[in-house]
Amino acid sequence: MKMPGSGLVKGLAVTMRTMSRRSVTAHYPDAMPELPPRSRGVIALIEENCTVCMLCARECPAWCIYIDSHKDVIPATTEGGKDKSRNVLDRFAIDFSICMYCSICVEACPFDALHWSPEFEYSELDIRDLVHEKDRLRDWMWTVPAPVALDEHAEPAKEIGVAQKAAERAAAAAEPQQ
Amino acid sequence: MTEVLADLGPVVLRVLVVVVAFLAVPLVVGQVEHKAMAHMQSRVGPMYAGGFHGWAQLVADGVKFVQKEDVVPSAADRTVFQIAPAVALLPYLVALLVVPIGPGLVGEDLDIGLFFVLAVMGVGVIGTLMGGWSSANKFSLLGGIRVAAQLMAYELPFVLAAASVAMAAGTLSLTGVVEAWRPWWLLWQGIAMVVFFVAGLAELQRPPFDMPLADAEIVFGPYTEYGGLRFALFILAEYAGIVVLSALTAVLFLGGWHGPFEDALGWLWTLVKTMLVAFLVVWVRVAYPRMREDQLQRFSWQGLVPLVLLQLAITAVGVVVQA
Numbered sequence: 020m021k022m023p024g025s026g027l028v029k030g031l032a033v034t035m036r037t038m039s040r041r042s043v044t045a046h047y048p049d050a051m052p053e054l055p056p057r058s059r060g061v062i063a064l065i066e067e068n069c070t071v072c073m074l075c076a077r078e079c080p081a082w083c084i085y086i087d088s089h090k091d092v093i094p095a096t097t098e099g100g101k102d103k104s105r106n107v108l109d110r111f112a113i114d115f116s117i118c119m120y121c122s123i124c125v126e127a128c129p130f131d132a133l134h135w136s137p138e139f140e141y142s143e144l145d146i147r148d149l150v151h152e153k154d155r156l157r158d159w160m161w162t163v164p165a166p167v168a169l170d171e172h173a174e175p176a177k178e179i180g181v182a183q184k185a186a187e188r189a190a191a192a193a194e195p196q197q
Numbered sequence: 198m199t200e201v202l203a204d205l206g207p208v209v210l211r212v213l214v215v216v217v218a219f220l221a222v223p224l225v226v227g228q229v230e231h232k233a234m235a236h237m238q239s240r241v242g243p244m245y246a247g248g249f250h251g252w253a254q255l256v257a258d259g260v261k262f263v264q265k266e267d268v269v270p271s272a273a274d275r276t277v278f279q280i281a282p283a284v285a286l287l288p289y290l291v292a293l294l295v296v297p298i299g300p301g302l303v304g305e306d307l308d309i310g311l312f313f314v315l316a317v318m319g320v321g322v323i324g325t326l327m328g329g330w331s332s333a334n335k336f337s338l339l340g341g342i343r344v345a346a347q348l349m350a351y352e353l354p355f356v357l358a359a360a361s362v363a364m365a366a367g368t369l370s371l372t373g374v375v376e377a378w379r380p381w382w383l384l385w386q387g388i389a390m391v392v393f394f395v396a397g398l399a400e401l402q403r404p405p406f407d408m409p410l411a412d413a414e415i416v417f418g419p420y421t422e423y424g425g426l427r428f429a430l431f432i433l434a435e436y437a438g439i440v441v442l443s444a445l446t447a448v449l450f451l452g453g454w455h456g457p458f459e460d461a462l463g464w465l466w467t468l469v470k471t472m473l474v475a476f477l478v479v480w481v482r483v484a485y486p487r488m489r490e491d492q493l494q495r496f497s498w499q500g501l502v503p504l505v506l507l508q509l510a511i512t513a514v515g516v517v518v519q520a
């Protein structure tokens with residue numbers, strides 16, 4: 020049989036036990052939080068990788084990516100050859116007041132120009148300052164962590180295999196000459 | 198003239214000490230509530246004000262309250278509305294005046310100290326009732342009526358529990374009660390002690406008996422229309438009430454200054470016991486949910502009143518056997 024009033028004692032015991040333990044409060048401004056890998060803080064841009072394919076801007080559900088570009092003509096190097104043209108990025112901006120951090124642009128980018136950085140302290144007093152232009156997006160790149168290590172016994176990334184094969188082929192081509 | 202001044206000196210000193218204690222101790226209790234409650238809920242509570250673990254949080258709160266605008270609703274009963282916080286606060290100051298800390302260490306040793314304290318504590322509740330009635334706000338009115346109902350229900354067990362210990366000691370003087378107190382009274386007066394503490398909590402409208410305030414349901418009841426300094430005074434009254442209730446429980450039921458080295462450290466024992474009871478007030482607040490209005494009434498009339506009547510019978514038997 021349950022003692023009458025045992026629930027009252029249990030209530031007191033629970034609160035006292037909690038008081039004797041460390042609190043779970045995160046002391047955020049004093050101590051930075053430990054964020055999980057691949058945290059979505061801010062989007063960083065490697066300008067050099069961008070080919071102005073516009074995939075990110077088109078896939079963005081919030082329409083928060085602005086891209087301006089023009090075509091540069093590279094004159095033909097050989098006589099009678101065809102002139103080449105190249106896309107040059109003039110403006111790349113992300114409006115973080117509209118961005119909903121869905122990560123679709125980062126996934127859509129075929130050239131790994133967009134990356135997630137875990138930095139999250141970029142609030143502004145004026146909402147218009149939340150539009151990050153390309154130099155600011157480039158600066159975020161320095162805060163992007165190295166990719167998470169692969170699982171043990173996992174297949175290495177495709178790019179590594181390709182690079183290794185190329186190196187082997189070059190070595191094989193060099194051998195008979197010796 | 199000089200004789201009058203010589204008489205006046207110690208009185209002024211005593212009153213000054215009591216006023217300072219009245220202003221300081223509730224702040225300590227408030228800080229204990231902030232921090233203990235936070236840690237009981239696995240938080241840390243205030244951390245910044247004053248630099249070290251937020252010790253000056255309540256001072257900062259006070260400064261903030263003082264800066265606020267003094268608003269009186271146009272439909273309110275202006276005078277009653279404005280003096281209500283004072284009516285709520287002052288009785289506790291007066292009550293503190295007669296609570297003995299050590300042998301001879303008392304603001305004013307009244308022969309009917311117990312009677313006086315109980316009467317005055319009842320007035321404190323009237324202040325809240327006045328605030329509720331004069332605010333011209335339905336939530337305030339609801340809260341005020343709940344205050345009245347609660348006062349009716351809990352004043353009876355409160356007074357009867359105090360009467361039990363007065364019977365046992367054979368005096369109404371608070372100093373006399375402490376002097377007559379013996380450790381085995383903890384058992385003899387045990388029921389009265391519990392009833393006194395619980396009914397006192399209800400009289401202060403402290404959780405779990407805060408149905409009149411119930412901030413989630415009737416937006417702080419009688420305090421709905423109050424802001425700034427007047428609201429701060431109500432809150433101060435609440436904490437002063439805790440101090441008075443804790444001190445009374447310590448003096449009446451826990452033996453006041455009785456303890457090891459009581460000749461030298463008697464006052465410290467009273468303070469320690471008072472703070473322990475005050476901590477219990479906070480602890481109970483964190484542990485238990487608010488009681489519903491009907492549960493509140495039933496708990497008093499069907500629980501506390503019969504219990505304390507039983508205690509009175511036990512006390513009477515004890516007194517007769519001892520005599």
